[in-house]
Amino acid sequence: MDLSNVLLDRTNLDFSHYLDQEIDWSDGLIGIKGARGTGTTTLLLQYLK
Numbered sequence: 001m002d003l004s005n006v007l008l009d010r011t012n013l014d015f016s017h018y019l020d021q022e023i024d025w026s027d028g029l030i031g032i033k034g035a036r037g038t039g040t041t042t043l044l045l046q047y048l049k
Contacts, residue, residue, distance in 0.1 A: 011045040019043060 017039050023030060025047065034040040 007045055008049050011042065011049050013046060013049065016046060017043040020046070 019032075020043060023032075032040050032043065
């Protein structure tokens with residue numbers, strides 16, 4: 001199993017980031033910037049899952 005599938009399997013969907021409702025996911029390019037540990041990667045993994 002590759003790393004991306006492992007990360008998706010371990011992604012928790014019990015909560016969502018407040019930015020999830022603010023982002024227009026149909027845009028062609030989305031930039032998400034934040035400090036380490038603030039949930040930026042988790043936000044993307046939850047969207048992908």
